[in-house]
Amino acid sequence: MKVLVVEDDRALGSFIRKGLTMQGHDAEWVSDGEAALERLRLREPELLILDLTLPKKDGVEVLAEIQTWPTAMSIVVLTGRNNVEERIRCLNLGADDCLLKPFSFHELTARCNAIARRRGTTIAATLSHGPLVMDLLSRKVWRDGHPIELTGKEFALLEYMVRRQGECCSREDLLRDLWQVKAEAVTNVVDVYVNYLRKKLIGAMPEGGVNAPLIQTVRGAGYRFAMLQQNVA
């Protein structure tokens, strides 16, 4: 889901954007009301997360202006003031939900998911491929119901490959996107982590299970995530 976060507090705004991106959303962040309106005119997101106290144009002014546009965007308002009248005003101006600060990031995402369900858009909290299931919120993985303990980096690598199942992921792309290292860097960290991941994915299989490789090597190019053969009972 495309999300625009409008929050003047740099730490909070960047963490909300980071957390939403981790969950697979296409999230952007701006820090004032005018920048928000400019961004919205260029690219309408499916969800707007809008702080009320903003420089240049406050959140209520932004809401009032959006109300005059034809838009299908959902809006969650963030406020630090425990003021019922203000929340009522925001809801009447078109906000779908209000969240009082300080809030839990998990509550914010649960409310965003609730809004997405009402829109008819599902936000995947899990990724599954064949017998592999990945819970993107708790960062847990199961293969045929057997849990697999992965480190943060191993999980990120697996998620990256599952989202591109069937496609070859080059070492350069993996280095750039997961390690933020330039492709020219001399390092075998990708191969090392792919090996760690392969061992853990195979290790999760019970005895007698078919250990067909989930991660295939594409010679001279990189790696590809493939479908597992069914287990033989």
Place this chain on the structure above:
Amino acid sequence: MNPIRVESAEDRFACVEKELHHLAQPLSSLQCRLEIGLLLAVDAATRETLQESMAELKRVIAAFSRVREVAASALQSRSA
């Protein structure tokens, strides 16, 4: 001659509410950091530290919420 500033109780409660509003920002930011940190934590020691920090933060937020309620109801009863 400088005018004498008499701060009414209403002014003081409004000032408290304003400061609480400012405090809500870093508390939100800290809560988000710890929750996202827990999602990414690799080793058990880090997870334990983050969980303990989260538990302490929840106590701070609970106290913050109580102070906010008191300030809000004091302001309301003053303006009633």
